[in-house]
Amino acid sequence: MTTASSADHPTRRDFLFVATGAAAAVGGAAALWPFISQMNPDASTIAAGAPIDVDLSPIAEGQDIKVFWRGKPIYISHRTKKQIDEARAVNVASLPDPQTDEARVKAGHEQWLVVIGICTHLGCIPIAHEGNYDGFFCPCHGSQYDSSGRIRQGPAPANLPVPPYQFVSDTKIQIG
Amino acid sequence: MSGPSDYQPSNPALQWIERRLPIIGLVHSSFVVYPTPRNLNYWWTFGAILSFMLGMQILTGVVLAMHYTPHADLAFKSVELIVRDVNYGWLLRNMHACGASMFFFAVYVHMLRGLYYGSYKEPREVLWILGVIIYLLMMATGFMGYVLPWGQMSFWGATVITNLFSAIPYFGESIVTLLWGGYSVGNPTLNRFFSLHYLLPFLIAGVVVLHVWALHVAGQNNPDGVEPKTEKDTVPFTPHATIKDMFGVSCFLLLYAWFIFYMPNYLGDADNYIPANPGVTPPHIVPEWYYLPFYAILRSIPNKLAGVVGMFGAIIILCFLPWLDSARTRSSKYRPLAKQFFWIFVAVCILLGYLGSQPPEGIYVIAGRVLTVCYFAYFLIVLPLLSRIETPRPVPNSISDAVLAKTGSRSTPMVSTAIVLALAASLFAGSIDSAKASEGSDQPPGNKWSFSGPFGKFDRGALQRGLKVYKEVCASCHGLSYIAFRNLAEPGGPGYSVAQAAAFASDYKVKDGPNDAGDMFERPGRPADYFPSPFPNEQAARAANGGAAPPDLSLITKARSYKRGFPWFIIDFFTQYQEQGPDYVSAVLQGFEDKAPEGVTIPEGSYYNKYFPGHAIKMPKPLSDGQVTYDDGSPTTVAQYAKDVTTFLMWTAEPHMEARKRLGFQVFVFLIIFAGLMYFTKKKVWAASH
Ligand code: FES
Numbered sequence: 001m002t003t004a005s006s007a008d009h010p011t012r013r014d015f016l017f018v019a020t021g022a023a024a025a026v027g028g029a030a031a032l033w034p035f036i037s038q039m040n041p042d043a044s045t046i047a048a049g050a051p052i053d054v055d056l057s058p059i060a061e062g063q064d065i066k067v068f069w070r071g072k073p074i075y076i077s078h079r080t081k082k083q084i085d086e087a088r089a090v091n092v093a094s095l096p097d098p099q100t101d102e103a104r105v106k107a108g109h110e111q112w113l114v115v116i117g118i119c120t121h122l123g124c125i126p127i128a129h130e131g132n133y134d135g136f137f138c139p140c141h142g143s144q145y146d147s148s149g150r151i152r153q154g155p156a157p158a159n160l161p162v163p164p165y166q167f168v169s170d171t172k173i174q175i176g
Numbered sequence: 177m178s179g180p181s182d183y184q185p186s187n188p189a190l191q192w193i194e195r196r197l198p199i200i201g202l203v204h205s206s207f208v209v210y211p212t213p214r215n216l217n218y219w220w221t222f223g224a225i226l227s228f229m230l231g232m233q234i235l236t237g238v239v240l241a242m243h244y245t246p247h248a249d250l251a252f253k254s255v256e257l258i259v260r261d262v263n264y265g266w267l268l269r270n271m272h273a274c275g276a277s278m279f280f281f282a283v284y285v286h287m288l289r290g291l292y293y294g295s296y297k298e299p300r301e302v303l304w305i306l307g308v309i310i311y312l313l314m315m316a317t318g319f320m321g322y323v324l325p326w327g328q329m330s331f332w333g334a335t336v337i338t339n340l341f342s343a344i345p346y347f348g349e350s351i352v353t354l355l356w357g358g359y360s361v362g363n364p365t366l367n368r369f370f371s372l373h374y375l376l377p378f379l380i381a382g383v384v385v386l387h388v389w390a391l392h393v394a395g396q397n398n399p400d401g402v403e404p405k406t407e408k409d410t411v412p413f414t415p416h417a418t419i420k421d422m423f424g425v426s427c428f429l430l431l432y433a434w435f436i437f438y439m440p441n442y443l444g445d446a447d448n449y450i451p452a453n454p455g456v457t458p459p460h461i462v463p464e465w466y467y468l469p470f471y472a473i474l475r476s477i478p479n480k481l482a483g484v485v486g487m488f489g490a491i492i493i494l495c496f497l498p499w500l501d502s503a504r505t506r507s508s509k510y511r512p513l514a515k516q517f518f519w520i521f522v523a524v525c526i527l528l529g530y531l532g533s534q535p536p537e538g539i540y541v542i543a544g545r546v547l548t549v550c551y552f553a554y555f556l557i558v559l560p561l562l563s564r565i566e567t568p569r570p571v572p573n574s575i576s577d578a579v580l581a582k583t584g585s586r587s588t589p590m591v592s593t594a595i596v597l598a599l600a601a602s603l604f605a606g607s608i609d610s611a612k613a614s615e616g617s618d619q620p621p622g623n624k625w626s627f628s629g630p631f632g633k634f635d636r637g638a639l640q641r642g643l644k645v646y647k648e649v650c651a652s653c654h655g656l657s658y659i660a661f662r663n664l665a666e667p668g669g670p671g672y673s674v675a676q677a678a679a680f681a682s683d684y685k686v687k688d689g690p691n692d693a694g695d696m697f698e699r700p701g702r703p704a705d706y707f708p709s710p711f712p713n714e715q716a717a718r719a720a721n722g723g724a725a726p727p728d729l730s731l732i733t734k735a736r737s738y739k740r741g742f743p744w745f746i747i748d749f750f751t752q753y754q755e756q757g758p759d760y761v762s763a764v765l766q767g768f769e770d771k772a773p774e775g776v777t778i779p780e781g782s783y784y785n786k787y788f789p790g791h792a793i794k795m796p797k798p799l800s801d802g803q804v805t806y807d808d809g810s811p812t813t814v815a816q817y818a819k820d821v822t823t824f825l826m827w828t829a830e831p832h833m834e835a836r837k838r839l840g841f842q843v844f845v846f847l848i849i850f851a852g853l854m855y856f857t858k859k860k861v862w863a864a865s866h
């Protein structure tokens with residue numbers, strides 16, 4: 001038998017063993033991929049994460065609404081003049097997460113604050129129009145956000161994030 | 177697992193563990209140094225294949241359970257969404273569903289191997305009985321798993337099988353109610369089946385551990401049925417058996433992958449693509465192929481209780497096999513008569529399986545009774561008698577003698593298998609023709625489909641035209657509720673851009689809500705929306721269509737098929753013929769005739785269609801020449817419409833078909849190379865020990 005004689009050549013035999021082992025490893029790794037990939041969001045979830053339109057016209061001054069986008073609550077606040085002034089009067093350098101109010105709203109639409117309503121501490125939902133800074137208050141561990149959604153006091157390390165959005169018209173925004 | 181281990185690891189950390197929990201020693205003695213008879217043939221690798229399949233089923237099952245919803249209203253849809261939306265969901269589902277068939281196929285080979293070589297005989301009785309218990313657990317698991325997709329066969333299969341228990345005297349009805357958790361098969365039944373379907377495989381794994389334990393105490397049987405005596409009779413498990421088993425598994429994977437990638441629905445029943453409907457029973461209720469022989473026994477006995485007893489008895493009797501067959505010689509290799517009767521028994525089982533798939537009428541009933549008698553006679557008469565009257569051929573002194581004496585006689589089992597199969601095939605071929613003749617319905621001409629075969633792809637033009645036909649004609653009555661507008665822009669689909677799909681969606685009005693005021697409202701469709709149904713609910717659909725609700729078309733090509741029984745199975749296996757469904761749909765669309773032929777009367781309010789089973793269809797002829805305009809110059813004929821819309825419906829039934837075939841090709845290339853490498857490695861390993 002020809003194969004039996006090649007048993008005397010350890011290099012050839014080793015090559016065979018290594019090749020088989022390598023093929024098994026590659027095949028195993030490739031076969032693993034579907035089992036990992038299936039955990040990622042499925043196609044319907046991704047499609048449902050498409051941008052949403054929100055009509056701002058029914059939101060009166062001083063009011064805010066909560067909408068959901070990608071399973072997250074988005075606060076849309078129609079801020080009063082007082083709230084805007086408060087937010088802009090703060091010394092930015094003194095903030096834990098320094099950011100100007102201008103950077104957090106769209107120019108020309110200062111009265112609209114759009115933030116993801118998830119506390120940057122451990123993910124609870126802060127309550128709007130509560131707390132010491134005329135902004136948001138997270139009851140979980142007592143984080144206080146101001147009327148620009150910036151962290152002012154408490155354990156949360158960062159400001160409430162601003163989701164991607166733009167004004168489609170003066171009274172309509174598209175989130176996402 | 178046989179006695180204390182003399183394994184001493186050199187690594188101090190491992191030594192520390194080994195003194196406290198000798199698990200490494202256990203593995204070492206069971207799967208490394210464990211002496212394996214050196215004459216084992218490939219029928220023995222089915223043990224490894226079964227372990228592999230059990231692992232595979234548990235793994236894929238755990239994953240599928242992450243995406244499945246065990247609720248009567250949601251189960252069917254959740255399975256469809258697994259296949260359509262979950263990343264590789266179609267693959268995982270096929271692996272699990274085809275895996276069940278492969279698992280049973282392997283277990284039958286394993287059991288028949290045990291039967292042929294007398295693996296149940298002293299001292300392996302407990303090993304054998306544990307195996308029967310595993311088999312019973314597998315049957316229960318497989319049955320409950322089949323119920324979970326909550327299709328028509330699932331629902332009615334569950335109804336029929338649970339009703340078996342009503343045969344029990346006095347308590348029957350109460351037991352059935354107890355099993356259902358209600359007045360009929362319903363949501364509580366589905367919930368408990370899901371729970372148990374998840375639990376039982378772990379019980380199986382537990383009994384498998386006992387099975388392997390018992391195996392390692394008694395030692396493996398072997399084709400010659402003589403116990404290993406000297407060192408020369410055995411080889412160490414690793415690497416010899418390990419590599420051989422791995423080669424066996426990789427060959428088995430080729431078969432498994434063939435089903436996963438090329439004919440995933442072939443072993444399932446088309447009716448299970450129709451959502452469960454407690455108001456309508458399918459014309460024939462058939463279990464999955466692996467239960468058919470027992471189903472045939474059940475139906476052959478014309479008494480409810482006796483039928484149930486017969487069916488369960490057919491399995492339980494296996495437990496008594498070690499005592500029914502008291503012959504001293506283990507292996508049928510040395511028992512000329514036993515060998516012949518074994519193959520007759522295999523043929524009886526195959527034929528019973530075939531009868532189980534046929535309607536219980538005429539010749540099938542009589543044949544079923546004869547074969548049921550044969551089945552039991554094998555255990556109760558033939559084996560006990562043979563062990564008294566048969567003179568076996570002399571058994572070799574030792575395994576190494578047998579290995580040395582090995583000549584051309586090895587091929588006999590193969591020859592017998594071929595003879596049995598040929599016999600079975602010719603019988604089936606004959607009966608299928610007569611069955612067809614008695615049905616009397618016209619078989620439509622087959623179609624050429626661009627998507628058939630291993631490299632088939634959808635014809636984009638046909639998909640786009642078919643969508644147009646659907647939208648302008650079919651959509652007035654039929655929904656397409658498993659297809660989202662976004663699917664139109666996905667790879668493998670009609671080839672639209674994302675913007676085109678969005679524009680297409682916005683033409684539709686979709687009901688949404690409730691809004692802040694609590695009202696429902698209409699809005700333009702978005703890509704994430706599903707094609708809306710033309711009717712708000714089933715009742716409205718029935719009312720508008722003379723009592724017959726038009727079926728949803730998303731799965732119609734999978735939910736319809738023509739009968740293609742045994743002899744065709746062989747051809748279909750190689751040609752991957754999966755096109756019964758699309759042929760059916762396109763034939764029905766073209767089969768309308770203005771007048772029923774002479775002598776045929778059809779009920780009031782229905783129409784004559786030569787290809788529709790029973791010929792009377794409630795749907796009026798939906799298509800006529802020139803009805804839909806095509807921009808691409810394709811002929812605007814009914815034949816073309818039928819072909820295009822069927823192609824489109826085939827795509828809606830399986831949007832990932834192209835991905836499936838593409839990945840299948842890659843997997844095959846890999847597996848063939850891998851099996852080849854395995855083969856040569858195995859040869860090298862074994863060459864050293866000869
Ligand atoms: S989560 Fe908001 S303060 Fe802790």
